[in-house]
Amino acid sequence: MRNTVAKQEIEQLITTSEVALSPSEVETQLDGLCNRVTVYRVLERLEKEGIIHKFTNVNGVLKYASCHNCSTQNKHHHNHAHFNCVKCGDVTCLENVEPSFNLPKGYKVAEVNFTLSGVCPKCK
Amino acid sequence: MRNTVAKQEIEQLITTSEVALSPSEVETQLDGLCNRVTVYRVLERLEKEGIIHKFTNVNGVLKYASCHNCSTQNKHHHNHAHFNCVKCGDVTCLENVEPSFNLPKGYKVAEVNFTLSGVCPKCK
DNA sequence: CTATTAATGCAACATAGTTGCGTTTATAAA
DNA sequence: TTTATAAACGCAACTATGTTGCATTAATAG
Incomplete structure (x- = not known):
């Protein structure tokens, strides 16, 4: 994967963010740095590389967050929980x-x- | 809630279906019986009444399914798991x-x- | 410095879900 | 049975989200 400006910025955004971000949130925070389509494509690639992981919040909105633990393990997995605060709207990893x-038997x-x-604790 | 044709049909569809259905799947199966907007509104009302419950599948698609156990309990809750088969695409309740x-402390x-x-077992 | 091709931008499209408003119809009361 | 009322509906228009094809740009290897 080429080290483009969009990739650098988006990767930094996700990894430094306290909360999980949706593609449109990333787009907003980049403030015109790159095209909307590029945001989708970069996020997709970062996820394939295992740098970030994706999931959907309770409303079905796609969210991305960085992995902090998984890189130290043999196998990447993102089976940890995510918490969606109904007050502030923040979505965070509970790693x-x-x-x-x-x-039941038969399911893989x-x-x-x-x-x-x-x-969440902040809004309590 | 008034006992309209759309309500009857949609309720029957969801309760007799083996799998969870999305609004667009409901619309397709109704085959023009009512408007697309009506499907959304009826599903919403059925959910408020506690007749069906909603959740999102792994791709963020909204799905509705009927409750079989919860009506016999004091408190309705839909904390059971759902299974999304990647082969047949079926989404089912694992009640x-x-x-x-x-x-961690502080979360409610x-x-x-x-x-x-x-x-799923069928596709194994 | 140059060639290659990954990455991007743009336009156009597809799907999902929402809203306002005028009309229809289920239901309760007369 | 008829009538009044408001819930439910249909339609049109709109917003948000995500995708695709293609021409252009730019990162990187040689």
């Missing part, structure tokens, strides 16, 4: 929260999307 | 699968969205 569950799980909504 | 997890959970993707 240490992994759900446990018992599936590839991905886990575990998003909680409610009130 | 008996509830995730357990340990949240209102809703749980727990969607697994992978291969």
Whole structure:
């Protein structure tokens, strides 16, 4: 992947952000640095490279966040929980929260999307 | 809520369906019985009445499914898992699968969205 | 410095969901 | 049974989100 200006800026934005960002939020924060389509494409590529991960919030909105732990492990996985605050709207990774569950036989799980909504500590 | 034709048909569709349905899937199956906007509005009302529940699949697509267990309990809750098969595309309720997890202090959970993707027993 | 091709911008399109408003119709009351 | 009322509906228009094709630009290897 080429080291373009758009890639640098978007990667920095996501990795330094406290909260997960949607493509349109990224676009807004870039303030015209690049085209809307480029935002989608760069985010897609960053995710393929394993630099960031994606998931959907409780409303079905696509969100991206950076990985902090996964790079140190053998296998990348993003099965941790995400929290969607209904007051401030922030979506954050709860990297240490992994759900446990018992599936019926016959199901083969590839991905886990575990998003909680409610009130975060800041808004409490 | 008035007992309209659209309400009857959509309620029956959702409750008899083996899989969760999106608004557009409902619209297709109704085959012109009512307007697209009506589908959204009826689904919304059915959900408010607690007859059906909604959630988003792994791709962020809104899905509706009927409640089988919750009406017999004191409190309605839809914290069970949903399974999204990547082969057939079906999204089904796993009504008996509830995730357990340990949240950090300060978070107050209102809703749980727990969607697994992978291969279902039929497609295995 | 040059060639290659990844990356971008633009325009156009597709899908999903929402809103306002005039009309229809289920339901309760006369 | 008829009538009044407001819920429910249809239509049109709009916003947001995401995608695709293609010509142009620019990062990088040689």
